[in-house]
Amino acid sequence: MNHFHYHQGQLNAEDLPLEQIAAAVGTPFYCYSTATLQRHFIAFQEAMTGLRATICFAVKANGNIAVIRTLAELGAGADVVSEGELRCALAAGVPAGRIVFSGVGKARPEIELAINSGILQINAESEPELDLLSQVAVQLGKKIAIGIRVNPDVDAATHAKITTGRKENKFGIEWTHAHRILQHANRLPGLDVAAVAVHIGSQLTDLAPFREAFLRVRDLVVMLRADGIAIRRIDLGGGLGIPYDPQMAPPPSPAAYGALVRQILGDLECDLICEPGRLLVGNAGMLISRVLYIKEGATRSFVICDAAMNDLVRPAMYDAHHEIIPVRQPESGVAMGVMDVVGPVCESGDTFARQRTLPPLASGDLLAFASAGAYGATMSSTYNARRLVPEVLVKGTAFAVVRRRPSYDEMLSLETFPEWMK
Ligand SMILES: *Cc1c(COP(=O)(O)O)cnc(C)c1O
Numbered sequence: 001m002n003h004f005h006y007h008q009g010q011l012n013a014e015d016l017p018l019e020q021i022a023a024a025v026g027t028p029f030y031c032y033s034t035a036t037l038q039r040h041f042i043a044f045q046e047a048m049t050g051l052r053a054t055i056c057f058a059v060k061a062n063g064n065i066a067v068i069r070t071l072a073e074l075g076a077g078a079d080v081v082s083e084g085e086l087r088c089a090l091a092a093g094v095p096a097g098r099i100v101f102s103g104v105g106k107a108r109p110e111i112e113l114a115i116n117s118g119i120l121q122i123n124a125e126s127e128p129e130l131d132l133l134s135q136v137a138v139q140l141g142k143k144i145a146i147g148i149r150v151n152p153d154v155d156a157a158t159h160a161k162i163t164t165g166r167k168e169n170k171f172g173i174e175w176t177h178a179h180r181i182l183q184h185a186n187r188l189p190g191l192d193v194a195a196v197a198v199h200i201g202s203q204l205t206d207l208a209p210f211r212e213a214f215l216r217v218r219d220l221v222v223m224l225r226a227d228g229i230a231i232r233r234i235d236l237g238g239g240l241g242i243p244y245d246p247q248m249a250p251p252p253s254p255a256a257y258g259a260l261v262r263q264i265l266g267d268l269e270c271d272l273i274c275e276p277g278r279l280l281v282g283n284a285g286m287l288i289s290r291v292l293y294i295k296e297g298a299t300r301s302f303v304i305c306d307a308a309m310n311d312l313v314r315p316a317m318y319d320a321h322h323e324i325i326p327v328r329q330p331e332s333g334v335a336m337g338v339m340d341v342v343g344p345v346c347e348s349g350d351t352f353a354r355q356r357t358l359p360p361l362a363s364g365d366l367l368a369f370a371s372a373g374a375y376g377a378t379m380s381s382t383y384n385a386r387r388l389v390p391e392v393l394v395k396g397t398a399f400a401v402v403r404r405r406p407s408y409d410e411m412l413s414l415e416t417f418p419e420w421m422k
Pocket of ligand 1: 058060061079102103199201202203237238239240275276277278279374
C-alpha cells in the first residue's frame with residue numbers, strides 16, 4: 001500500500017498533485033511520501049511485536065537524511081555500510097546506540113569513526129577484519145560489540161547481482177568455519193562477541209531461503225552457547241521483497257516473515273536486529289520524468305523521457321521492472337499502445353521498459369516510475385555529465401526539496417587542470 005493515487009484526474013503524492021511539484025522543481029526528480037514511509041515502518045514493527053527487535057533501516061536503499069529522520073522519529077535505527085552512510089545516519093539524528101555497521105571491506109578510518117561514535121555493533125565478515133577491529137579498539141581504549149556475519153550457503157532465488165548468501169559470494173564467514181573463527185574472536189582483547197549476523201540477499205519473494213538461513217543461525221547460536229560464548233543478539237539482515245509488478249504474485253508479508261522469525265528464533269532469548277531497506281522505502285518513492293519526444297522507429301515506438309539510467313539504474317543493472325504511470329489520468333477506454341520507454345543516455349541499456357502497454361502520450365507529458373524509493377537516488381550517478389537528480393519529500397499537502405539539483409558550476413568545480421596545462 002502506498003499514498004500515490006489519482007485524484008481529480010491527477011496523480012497525487014498524498015494530497016499534492018505531482019504536476020505541481022514538477023512545475024516548481026523541474027524534472028526529473030524523486031518524490032517520497034512521508035505517510036507511506038511511516039506506514040511501512042509501522043507494519044514491519046507490528047510484525048516484530050514481542051521479539052525485542054531493533055529495526056535498523058538499511059541506509060544504502062535510501063540515504064536521504066530527511067527520509068532517514070522520518071523513520072528515526074518512529075524509532076528506527078540504521079544499518080550502514082560506509083563512513084558516508086554512518087555520517088548520514090548520525091546527521092539524520094539516529095542515536096549511535098541504534099546503528100549497525102555492515103559490509104565486507106571496512107577501512108581503518110571507518111572503523112575508528114564507528115568505534116569513536118559508540119555505535120551498537122560492527123558486523124565483521126573475515127578473520128583479518130576481526131584482528132583489525134580488535135587492534136583499533138584496543139588503541140582507542142574501547143571494547144567494541146561485534147556481530148559475525150555468517151554465510152549460510154543458501155540460494156536466495158533472487159537476481160544474481162543481489163544474491164549474497166551463497167558460498168561463492170564474497171559475503172560473510174563460511175558458516176562451517178564460523179564456530180572456529182568465533183572462538184578466535186572471543187579471545188581478542190578489543191572485542192565483545194555479541195551477535196551472529198546473516199543477510200542472504202535482496203528482493204526475496206519466498207520465505208524458504210530465510211527459513212534455511214535462520215535454521216543455520218539457530219544451530220550456530222546453540223553450539224556457541226554450549227561452548228561458553230554468550231551470543232545475545234541475532235542480526236537477521238534485510239532482504240524481504242516488495243511488489244514491483246502487479247502481474248506477479250506478491251512477496252510474503254512482513255507479518256508472515258515475523259511469524260517465521262518467531263517460530264525459528266523466538267525461544268532463544270536473543271535481542272534481534274532487523275535491517276530492512278527496500279521494504280521500508282521502495283514503494284514510498286517515485287521518479288517523475290517528462291516526455292521529451294515520441295519517436296516512431298522502423299518496428300517500434302519509443303517514448304524518450306528526460307530521466308535516464310544514471311537517475312534510475314535498476315532496469316539496466318538488474319533487468320528490474322518499474323510500473324510506468326502517466327501523471328495525468330488517461331481517459332477510460334482509451335486505445336492503448338505498445339512502446340519502449342527510454343532515456344537520453346548514449347547506451348541501449350538506457351531503457352526503462354520494452355514493449356510496455358501505455359495510453360497515448362505526447363511531448364511534455366509527465367510519467368511516474370513507481371517503486372523507485374529504494375536503490376534509486378542512492379545508485380544515481382552523473383554519467384553523461386547529467387546532474388544528480390533532486391529529491392522531494394511530501395507530507396500531506398506540503399512538500400520540501402530535501403536534496404537539490406546541483407548547478408553545472410558545482411559539478412565543474414570538482415575538476416581542475418594539472419599544473420602543466422596552466
Ligand atoms: C543491502 C543490505 C540490507 C538491506 O537489504 P534490503 O533488500 O534492501 O532489505 C540489509 N543488510 C545488509 C547487510 C545489506 O547489505
